[in-house]
Amino acid sequence: MSGHAARRAGQEGGIAMTPDPGLPGPSSAPFAHRATVPLAKGPDPPERDVSSPNLKASEDDRVHRTHRPWSARRVPAALVASVILVAAVAALVDVVAVRAGRPAAAWRRHLADELATRPLDDVWVLTGAAVAAALGIWLIVLSLTPGLRHWLPLRSPAPGLRASLDRDGAADLLRDAAMRVPGVSTARVRVRRHRVKARADVRFRDPQQVKDDLTTVLDEERDHLALARPPRIVVRVRRRTH
Secondary structure, three states: HHHHHHHHHHOOOOOOOOOOOOOOOOOOOOOOOOOOEOOOOOOHHHHHOOHHHHHHHHHHHHOOOOOOOOOOOHHHHHHHHHHHHHHHHHHHHHHHHHOOOOOOHHHHHHHHHHHOOOOOOOHHHHHHHHHHHHHHHHHHHHHOOOOOOOHHHHHOOOOOOEEEHHHHHHHEEEEEHHHOOOEEEEEEEEOOOOOOEEEEOOOOHHHHHHHHHHHHHHHHHHHHOEEOOEEEEEEEEEOOOO
């Protein structure tokens, strides 16, 4: 086979097997015996089905779950720390004074007498216990809940990346979208964690048609906000008579 034929065979997808020129062969030409072995053509790779549920699941996995940001709780923490600090300092000063030979403070003697003599069913004892229990439950709730209920978390495309949208800002965007619907004269939108309440006054057109168009527009605008937990939209319309 000539060199031109070998090059042509290589271009057609074959493998050229060439013997070592240093070995003796039946011909003096080093490339006299050249065999071409065609490659076995395998099956075509399967096409990627975009509508496959597995593909949709893999695309959904790229959006990481986000949670509401946690509040720093600076005011409750400062109040609790201040009360504990004042009580601890007052008790420590009085204990040091007693150890130094001075009499105990009047407030500590009065408090000890009241705790020793008052019965458990006394009104002041029950009131103090109720207040202490309420404060304890309040602190437990603050420690177990994230707070910042005025912020709505957005979907995150990457881990460690968090973003939130203010409820008033989301309400403004939804209200602007509602005002673009033909027939709507005024619109009021309130955004909550799980529900969006939209009220609109209809100046012209059929109120039912306006309600359907308004629901569709608000649904699309809500999806554009990319909220991690999209709230349900409730639309109410009324015809404006004047």
